[in-house]
Amino acid sequence: MSGNFVKLVEVGPRDGLQNEPYTVPTSLKLDLIDRLGRTGLKVIESTSFVSDRAIPQMADAEDVIAGLKRRAGIRYPALVPNERGYDRARSVGVDEVALFTAASEAFNQHNINCTIEESLRRFAPVVHRARNDGVRVRGYVSTVLGCPYQGQVPIADVVRVAEALFEAGCEEISLGDTIGVGTPRKAAEMVRAVGASIPIAQLAVHFHDTYGQALANIMTCLDLGVRVVDSSVAGLGGCPYARGATGNVATEDVIYMLEGVGMETGIDLLEMARTGDWIAGELGRPRSRAGQAVLKR
Ligand code: HMG
Ligand code: MG
Secondary structure (H helix, E strand, C coil): CCCCECEEEECHHHHHCCCCCCCCCHHHHHHHHHHHCCCCCCEECCEECCCCCCCHHHCCHHHHHHHCCCCCCCECCEECCCHHHHHHHHHCCCCEEEEEEECCHHHHHHHHCCCHHHHHHHHHHHHHHHHHHCCEEEEEEECCCCECCCECCCHHHHHHHHHHHHHHCCCEEEEEECCCCCCHHHHHHHHHHHHCCCCHHHEEEEEECCCCCHHHHHHHHHHCCCCEEEEEHHHCCCCCCCCCCCCECEHHHHHHHHHHCCCECCCCHHHHHHHHHHHHHHHCCCCCHHHHHHCCC
């Protein structure tokens, strides 16, 4: 990976849609993933194999994966919370999964109904099977800069959970500011602390943009050497267990900033802006700032 190249992990079809108030038809999800696949993205997180009672919007996970028009060179990972999710994902040929837990006990209880420790116990057999199956595993740590239930989250807790996921065998650790409360110096302090024990090349940052801080936070993390950034087309999203949390940082805005500071993404900004414009229209959601500007709206 060149020092100037930033890998964007598009999470719109999963994080972006999981909180939509009306049921997004499977065909629209597939259309979105297909259009995203034409922009130059290499990783599109496509769905999650979770309880449909917990997240009704992702109840069609099997149909989404089975319906993908896979393009060469693009990976289509999916979230799994446990072995049941892994079985479901594998039954339709998923070859990359993402496990998710949090640095905050309170958030974990609301999100996946168990303690951090218990979540790690559930992940162990999944990672073991994934290794045997040749399936890549990513690990998410949520609430790295604040929790909607417990407020402050000590950096030591973030480090401990990130290390546990890494030691368990996750190849990439995504650090999630689930409710978008972080600011650049705090983000830098947290990433530096995690980066002391996990190679920076294996860290990703995942900022929600609730307070408009995401781009500034990303820039700070790039300065520390982070080269994997999660984002969502048109800034879709929000977490059902984090009230008030808005969407992820918009992919269009991230690409514009990265191009402006001389970094490469391999993604066509205009094509992404068109995709963002289209999906925002379909869902009745606002457009991203850079997307609108690029399209001269
Ligand atoms: P639970 O109720 O504790 O689990 O849920 P359980 O084992 O007692 O099972 C309860 C029911 O769920 C059973 O069904 C199971 O079969 C079923 P019943 O017998 O009652 O009919 N079940 C499943 N169904 C389908 N797929 C499965 C599965 N597992 C059990 N894999 C559980 C625990 C984790 C399943 C539940 O709490 C859950 O699905 N939570 C998902 C929460 C979620 O998806 N949150 C959003 C993603 S995380 C996020 O957005 C943050 C992130 O973006 C980073 C950031 O921003 O910070 C990643
Ligand atoms: Mg998220």
